[in-house]
Amino acid sequence: MENFWKKLNKPILALAPMAGYTTSSFRQICKYHGADVVYSELASATALNFEGKKTLKLLQFEKSESPYVVQLFGNDPKYFCNAVKFVSEKIKPDGIDINMGCPAKKVFSNGSGAALMKEVEKVREIIKETLKGTKLPVSIKIRAKVENVTAYKFVKKINDLPISAIMIHGRSLKQGFTGEINYEQIRKVKELVHIPVLANGGINSPKDAKRMLQRTGADGLGIARGSLTKPWLFSQIKEYLEKGEYQEFELEQIKKSAIHHAKMSYKSKGKHGIVEMRKYLLWYFRGFENAKEIRKGLVKVESVGDIEMILGNI
């Protein structure tokens, strides 16, 4: 089985995982706009051992999304081997990622997500069980710090295991989703390991991307919320890194992208895809003049035609 991580050009631009948002159609639109690798929605390793069907549905993807990484969470090593076996056979993604950074109460209080960074022995077992169940490359996503455990301290203790990539959200568990990025922790991990390190957190513009790469020396970037307002951020970053400047997206291009996204969402999920599209449309047109008026229409759309009509009036 090929390790796709080794074949990607650097810097690698990844759509970071976002539960409830990194759906197939959103991954497709980000891929269309230049993302090099995309992550799935969050799936439970435990659930995949018991009620696999629903979770499998959540993880379906289109060939155009590839390379596509499925992210799993859990806290019990014994469920990981079967879960990845199942996902590898039924979904056939390009990689598996293990979530070690989620602060959500539902995940954290159960000993999964960011709580794992405090339990390195358990993490070693989880990684070993995961590797037993699949030949796909296995990556991890961690935080800069969880309580007194830094990313560097943590990775040092698992660095002998054959993982293929690490994404680091450069904020501590305590910081949650806001505040300064700890560039130093990302840089220290980058200097320690010989696999791609993706720096994540606060990248909302091509300039943020360049700063992150310069300060961390990372091999790539993970972009989450920045992609919700601008899925085209990936290609703008590439343009900026290459030429030192980039084109702003014009209103007509934004509308075109939103409609393209809506069509893919409809194709993938029918009417439900349009309902799902409403939340993305709100992100797309955030901060626009008359945003309140536009919003009122967008939260009610029921078809691609409705969307075209409302956007036509902006």
Ligand SMILES: Cc1cc2nc3c(=O)[nH]c(=O)nc-3n(C[C@H](O)[C@H](O)[C@H](O)COP(=O)(O)O)c2cc1C
């Ligand atoms: C709505 C939402 C859902 C998220 N879900 C996940 C998830 O399922 N797995 C994960 O590892 N991180 C998840 N994250 C964290 C992001 O991947 C990322 O680490 C964080 O948002 C910081 O990046 P940003 O500043 O580019 O948004 C989520 C973030 C948001 C905003």
